[in-house]
Amino acid sequence: MKKFIFASLLMGASAMMASAQTEFRHISFDEALQAAKQENKLVFIDFFTTWCGPCKNMSTKVFPEPAVGEYMNKTFVPLKLDAEAEGQELAKKFGVRAYPTYVILNAEGEKVADFSGSMPGDKFVDKLQSVLDPERSPERIAQRYQNGERTPQVVNAYAMQFMEQRKEDEGFAVINSYWDSLDDTQRLADDNSFLFTVYTVELDDPKATFMKENLDRFSPATRDAVKARLSQLMSNEVRKYFSGFYWKEGKYDPATFAALKADIDKLGLNKDGYYDLTYQFIEKRPQVDDATYLAFIKDNYNNLNSNTKDLLFFNLSRLLDVQNNPAIAAEVAKFIRENLATMSPVSIQFAGRTLGEIEK
Numbered sequence: 001m002k003k004f005i006f007a008s009l010l011m012g013a014s015a016m017m018a019s020a021q022t023e024f025r026h027i028s029f030d031e032a033l034q035a036a037k038q039e040n041k042l043v044f045i046d047f048f049t050t051w052c053g054p055c056k057n058m059s060t061k062v063f064p065e066p067a068v069g070e071y072m073n074k075t076f077v078p079l080k081l082d083a084e085a086e087g088q089e090l091a092k093k094f095g096v097r098a099y100p101t102y103v104i105l106n107a108e109g110e111k112v113a114d115f116s117g118s119m120p121g122d123k124f125v126d127k128l129q130s131v132l133d134p135e136r137s138p139e140r141i142a143q144r145y146q147n148g149e150r151t152p153q154v155v156n157a158y159a160m161q162f163m164e165q166r167k168e169d170e171g172f173a174v175i176n177s178y179w180d181s182l183d184d185t186q187r188l189a190d191d192n193s194f195l196f197t198v199y200t201v202e203l204d205d206p207k208a209t210f211m212k213e214n215l216d217r218f219s220p221a222t223r224d225a226v227k228a229r230l231s232q233l234m235s236n237e238v239r240k241y242f243s244g245f246y247w248k249e250g251k252y253d254p255a256t257f258a259a260l261k262a263d264i265d266k267l268g269l270n271k272d273g274y275y276d277l278t279y280q281f282i283e284k285r286p287q288v289d290d291a292t293y294l295a296f297i298k299d300n301y302n303n304l305n306s307n308t309k310d311l312l313f314f315n316l317s318r319l320l321d322v323q324n325n326p327a328i329a330a331e332v333a334k335f336i337r338e339n340l341a342t343m344s345p346v347s348i349q350f351a352g353r354t355l356g357e358i359e360k
Helices: 002-019 029-039 053-062 066-075 088-093 121-132 138-146 152-164 168-180 206-217 220-242 254-266 276-287 290-303 306-314 326-342 345-359
Strands: 042-048 076-082 101-105 111-116
Touching: 029 042, 029 076, 042 053, 042 066, 042 088, 053 121, 066 076, 066 121, 076 088, 101 121, 111 121, 138 152, 152 168, 206 220, 220 254, 220 276, 220 306, 254 276, 276 290, 290 306, 290 326, 306 345, 326 345
Parallel strands: 042 076
Antiparallel strands: 042 101, 101 111
16 A cells, blocks of 8 residues: 555656646647636747757757746746747747747737747746836836846846847946945845856956855855856866967966966866866967977877867867968868867867868
8 A cells, every 4th residue: 555655646746747847738829819818827939940959958958847837837828839830920920030039928919028049947937027027127127227226136137138139338337337336245145146147257357256255155045156157267268278369369377377277176176187188288388389289189189078179179270370381281181181080060060160271
């Protein structure tokens, strides 16, 4: 009997988990409007295309999330329409020009809101809530900000309006003004974590310095997210060094790079020597000529991970003078062709670009 009860509980839990994902309905547009009237809900349409990568990400990763599904099923009659097939006419009617685009309608078929793009589940739900809340509409947020309201929610929403319009300078001006108005205790507050996790995009940003110096002072609720962002920034900086960007621009400074390595070690990001070989590539380039560095690449190429190999091929023409040194150009072309069979599709694309530069 106990086994039967336990099995029944498992089956019930599985059914609940399965139903938690977004339940897109296989009904017509008119039927969706009728259902919205009967259930006192809105209609949500996900306009996608079969070739759209962000659309697939939303379908396979975001819409199945339990928290997303719970909100979607409670609030909407959800439809999923191919904008180039059965949903073509509706996509045209509602002015869909990018994918995925989400259109929200009332039960009369009138558009309430729309927005586009792929995003994590929590941000997707927050975006839905914001477009449905009159107090969080773009017009109202702008008005609240201009009237002097500087709550974290208003500042974040107002800055994001500029970002979504690709007016980054204006958006960061809003963020930086807010940042300057805060003391350290306020900067550490949970509701200000967006300053770090959304608007800190370079390691030389004062906000990034604050993150490094105060990581242990963030609350447990936000510390992991802040650390993850800081880790990403450091990884991006290592990639800049590895690509030869600083070296080519004459900006490589051993002391600055050593400080970056120390910060990475402090965060525990080089466990098991993850970056050790990458460090060797970075430090070797300023010390040797092209021929020696190319020999080093050949000797160590197979020990790089796939992402670093992609980055290497993307930057070979920066790391080595293939334009003015025919001998090096010939060796680079030979190296590329010898490794084509084992390259990832991304590496092949990048390597092809480098070959085109060499053989042009």
